Amino acid sequence: MLGLLGGLLGGYLGQLGGSATEPAGVQTSEPSGAPVASGGADAQGFCDAEAVANAVLPSVVTINVVSETGGGVGTGSIIRDDGHILTNNHVVADAVSGARIVVTFSNGQQASASLVGRSQQADIAVIKVEAAETLPTITTGDSDEVAVGQPVVALGAPLGLSGSVTAGIVSALGRDVPVPADDGSTAVLAGAIQTDAAINPGNSGGALVDCDGELIGVNSAIATVPNAAGQTGGGSVGIGFAVPINLAISLAEQLIETGNVSYPYLGMQVVVIPQDVAAQFNTAPGLYVEGVTAGGPAEQAGLQSGDIITALDGEPATSAAVLTKLKLTKKVGDTVEVDYLRGTETGSTTLTLSETP
Secondary structure (H helix, E strand, O other), X not given: OOOOEEEEOOEEEEEOOOOOOOOOOEOXXXXXXXXXXXXXXXXXXXXXXXXXXXXXXXXXXXXXEEEOOEEEEEEEEEOXXXXXXXXXXXXXXXXXXXXXXXXXXXXXXXXEEEEEEEEOOXXXXXXXXXXXXXXXXXXXXXXXXXXXXXXXXXXXXXXXXXXXXXXXXXXXXXXXXXXXXXXXXXXXXXXXXXXXXXXXXXXXXXXXXXXXXXEEEEEEEEEEOOOOOOOOOOOOOOOEEEEEHHHHHHHHHHHHHHOOOOOOEOOEEEEEEOHHHHHHOOOOOEEEEEEEOOOOHHHHOOOXXXXXXXXXXXXXXXXXXXXXXXXXXXXXXXXXXXXXXXXXXXXXXXXXOEOOO
């Protein structure tokens, strides 16, 4: 079920990596490495895609993951000159089970890579090659400064075609996109950047950059339209999603330093009550509190076993994805406004997130 979710814009969400069948051996000529001309978009509101490609492609790699049962292809961006590469978790997740990671650079050279760490909840991972020399790195931008309508360029290896470049605009900001995680849970592309730049299977983990060639997002998922039989698949329909770079880099730095990501702690165990189940039992949909940890944030906030959390920070708590988003976008010490139902009485409280014990 990797890559298929229903109910978005009449279509389905498809994760991009690991499903391409074409090998990542098709190479473009080596980029010149020329700097991007400053000034962003041109007078017509487009990026100089040629200049962006020349500047950015040397820091973009194709990632092949090879196992005894098959393989897949994705993309990554070199974020440190010692060989650390940012990509999606779903591109390299099979490495946990022993699959081999092979990186192809823009000049056609290849190297084996190891998995440094991954965040399944955010669909972000870091891999590393042992570099004999300093590698070119991508320039990191500021995703908080991205605006709807601004032109962007996507770089990656769609269908294994390394060094591919497409252009478009930022269609929307702040999309919270649930996607399947490899452990059967739900990951969330929190606050995702939506773009109409064409991205396809194999683009996962690749760069979404602005007109100055600065990395603003990690291309991660697309919406696809089901066929007459209701089956999903196919390529770009102009609705793609990228993890904002500010979040991705924050997670990547933790992964490089410790191999793990530390998420803020709520101190409770919950089960989702879907709308249809809530209707059957004449109760509210939300997150049913199965238990609270003694002395933890939830207990200190006054929450009890049996409560039904109906909203977190004003957002309806109708799926586990809302908790995942909270863990990804909040930090230790932040507060969360919790609305809940206890029996027939409604209530609200403020929960202060703590470090995971």
